Amino acid sequence: MDPADGTPAAADSGDPGALRERALDTLVRARARTTLLTSCVEGPDLTGQVSPLMSPLVWDLAHIGNQEEQWLLRAVGGQEAIRPEIDSLYDAFEHPRAERPRLPLLSPAEARGYAADVRGRALDVLEGAAFHGTRLTEAGFAFGMIAQHEQQHDETMLITHQLRKGPQALTAPDPEPVPWFTGPAEVLVPGGPFTMGTSTEPWALDNERPAHRREVAPFFLDTTPVTNGAYRAFMDDGGYDDPRWWTREGWEHIRRHSITAPLFWRRDGGQWLRRRFGVTEVVPADEPVLHVCWYEADAYARWAGRRLPTEAEWEKAARHDPAGDRTARYPWGDADPGPEHANLGQRHLRPAPAGSYPAGESPLGVRQLIGDVWEWTSSDFAPYPGFKAFPYKEYSEVFFGPEYKVLRGGSFAVDAVACRGTFRNWDYPIRRQIFSGFRTARSAEAA
Template sequence: MSEHAAAPATAQPSAGTAPAGSAGTPRGDPRQRAAEALERARRRTLALTDCLDESELTAQHSKLMSPLAWDLAHVGNQEDIWLVRAAGGGQGVRPDLDSVYDAFQTPRADRPGLPMLSPDEARAYIAEVRRRAFESLDAAPWDAGVDPLSEEGFVFGMVAQHEQQHDETMLATHQLRRGPAVLDAPDPLAPMSRAWDEDHGEVHVPGGPFTMGTSTEPWALDNERPAHTVDVPPFDLDAVPVTNGAYQRFIEDGGYRDARWWHPEGWAYVRKADLSAPLFWRRDGAMWMRRRFGYTERVPPAEPVMHVSWYEADAYARWAGRRLPTEAEWEKAARWDPETGVSRRYPWGDEPPGEGHANLGQRHLRPAPAGAYPAGAAPCGARQLIGDVWEWTSSDFTGYPGFRAFPYREYSEVFFGSAHKVLRGGSFGTDEVACRGTFRNWDLPVRRQIFAGFRTARSSGGSL
């Protein structure tokens, strides 16, 4: 996901954009939910940084990414701005750091030259910010209509989501890092049936209107709002994400050498970068190998393909005689229940994700094999729409009809346009707080370091 700019602490959210609650949305006590979300994010932040020494934390492992020490203090700075100052009305812990940790002010490639806090200083800083943030959590008004920023704990949910998004970014930095493995996690369970490996099949989604987006999810971000009706023609969708095995057939058929399949900008990108396979893959004789968090292993054919750009996903779909789904098609497949006509929070229903529903939260450090998590299937029958890999769609990132920026334009609006493509569904590195049926991710179509894959679609009747 592209980075958000830090709004000034004096910025006032516009009236009328307050997040609204909805009857039947399971969430428990909102202050407890906010506290748990913040604590879960912080545990993960520390786990991703405490495993490395200072030299590794301050190094830039790729010009595409910030030094991990920058991310560590940046999440605290955002919390300082939004929870200590905006929500708590305080002076802030370190306002002098705002320019150092403003994501828009300094591009990632240039951040090693900033006067960053040392890792130990950053840990002390974010600890003090957190202490002050919990004081704000206890005192903030939560009643509807009092403060749109604090209503139902929106600002606390926004900050928890922001930290988890940076945690996923830091996980991507770990993948780019060279050196011995420092992260470990058990593998996800394989599906009972292996029939998904070679012929994963497709599901049918009937045409007609459905409700896209939300006006009731209390922690939904501005780009998910408002709810609106979209009429989607009938289409067929891959039942599971495209696998490594299927993608290898595209490679073996000369997919990277045939301009027919590529968007013109994608073909220029392939030639300039000399691409021949997903990022982190390499050929070893007759086998494809990959590097994964410090380990080298054979590419597992049954797993969803990952670390492919939008251009690569689009080219594969064209080669297969199909196309990428639109964002509306993806959301209808994931949320729409034809029996009730209601759009769910998640493919399986409205309850929060459990371990049997989806591969989320860095419980595992790889996607589950295709066909896993039958309990998380959507009404249409598609599996793994949530978790495992982000899924590229064909859609540009734009605002919904009636969109209003909240709490500041730089959160989403400045990214609208044809430069960014929408991804949906989350990955194994995405926390549940930042992953729901309406959640929208976006990135440049050349990006490959993110945990992104895809599935393909076709209009019913066999046409593209």
Template sequence: MREAIAAELLAARARTAALTDCVEDADLTAQHSPLMSPLVWDLAHIGNQEELWLLRNVGGRDPMHPEIDPLYDAFQHPRAERPALPLLPPDEARGYAHEVRGRVLDLLAASPLEGAPLLDAGFAFGMIAQHEQQHDETMLITHQLRRGEPALAAPPPPPAPADAATLPAEVLIPAGPFTMGTDTEPWALDNERPAHTVDLPAYFLDTTPVTNAAYQRFIADGGYDDPRWWTKEGWDHRLRAELSAPLFWKQQDGQWLRRRFGTVEPVPPNEPVLHVSWYEADAYARWAGRRLPTEAEWEKAARHDPATGRSRRYPWGDGPPGPEQANLGQRHLRPAAAGSYPEGRSPYGARQLMGDVWEWTASDFHPYPGFRAWPYKEYSEVFFGPEYKVLRGGCFAVAPVACRGTFRNWDYPVRRQIFSGFRTARSAEES
């Protein structure tokens, strides 16, 4: 187990280095959008959280630099204010994170991995590995918002399989109960717990996420100009923000183009649509005569095995994600074509429920029955409420360690800079 934990920590740090070593110091200290922190803040925050939870809480060590704790407390300073803070410069931030990591690896070698809640199955180490990978995803979002020459490169995803064009538009999820959440996933975070039974009526779910081509039909049909398809709040936001297409899209000479990590390119028609807000996803679903799935509907489609009645860790089973099953881990810098990864399909036949794009659901972010905040209430509890909508499934930027069938993400319904898409659903009784 120690070797596996060390491997996750080292993989996260290698990705952090790749995201921060590819640009000059001026890019690290600049704020590329008021929605995001400077990259150098994320770099030192990663080290600070690792020191706080592993060296201090697990190891009982004294603080290394207590004077910087307030600078890297995400709740003390909104992102827009962070550039004005006396942050560690890039070399010092790297040195601090490197020193913390060296001490953490020594601690891992000596710590029992049982006997206390934070140590059982190496939970605290797993939590920190997930935390760093989540900030790596955040830094990748900053790279997408960054202007200038491309700084990142990756090969394209594999082409769509031969059957992608002939897949059924939707799959049926029969009525019945399933187990939502988990009591057994060792590194599951508090909002994924506890496991509980949810009984759902039958419904249909899109086989794949909604594509760029389908979304362009919504635009061409005047979807952004017709208030019938929008909630009142969504329509008000559309007008204020002057939304007319997904973020990073523009139309030129009758063709839709997008900016992707510094490169302008035609919008690929068969890729899942990306960088849309919850309001846009909801409006599209209404225009299509459908709706967004609830969070429970999404999870049942992704995890429930009707042959055994149990809930799997992933759509394909309990084994960890491989490159043949899902587009994860920044292996590619874009979603794969709709219908890809047949080996990752769920028992019901839905594809790409893991990876490619975060999928908006209809649900607000609320605790499960019996929820208990742990190990700190700021991870989930302070965000519960109708202000946030739940996203599921991960995206191409999510690392496998931070992606599983029970993992819950949440954000404001206006958010578009995140790697968000969606699929739609309808109730079976509508047939």
């Protein structure tokens, strides 16, 4: 444990053999998922664009390979470029998503061959890598960064599958059913300082750094994410028709786009149905609500007489253990996530019922802070004190500002390598295609 940080680093951060094994496992796991997501469809479903918000799946596939080539083969391995002429085609900042279908992209066969060629060479680089010497190689950071990058694109590709019209292409078992949660609706999170962010987590990205002390006033937080059933009560009470609950921008947005329910929902007589990966089903009341934008989450919270938690409040609830003023890596402690802790990694294609995973709850009794649904917070995406961009400004720095709201905790579509108690996600407040939900908070009087 670093006393300046107060949080433990990953157990294998100093063992070269363990680091190599961890890097190999995460890279192999990511590639298996990429292969699944790009092999279960063909033709226009692979090469076309289902929405201007998303890339063609074949673009994501080659982009994954190109990023791996640039960072693992060239930057770490010192190798010559395999196909330098495609760098600009797969530069996410040079070509907006809406333009990508018109680019001279690699064919599916070429993209698969290119990604496989890069991966074979990258594993050779990993075999001989020294996990020290530069910030990029320290503790295998570059390999962890690339594994996280691929898993983030896998999540994006899963969103594309959700948006795709047509028959079901992906299947997965449902989460284990649990009794309807009857625990307390909220818990008190004590006020006081805690350590936010990290300086010791070896694969943490730049926006998670550095660790710093943050003061948080006492507040109450929902024990579980807001459910479909609870959100239905907001809808049934005319929530989408009452400007009292909406910010000015939010009210203008939902009226302009005729939004009256979460994305993918539709009314059928007296019930609500949703489309989920090609299957139409009754909206389950006990699942966390999904596919709502920040404006919808904020409006629900106002209607309920509550508010969205700040990012600092969310992280304190997820990492702070009042016993000994300790800050942990995850709500349940320092151990890496297991299937008993959280719904992660596309193991299921839906959130688990509210109240699931008691083994993953925080010391204060908050559940499902990790996995299931990304949780909107009230905070704008901003750098921590002492932030330094690494290894390139375009990962985080160019996004800092009030245009983006922070989401925390991951979803069922997020792999464990890209989901920590310190991990930060961000998006525009209008976004609904992402696997986003929320929980609410309220302030408490100081003791």
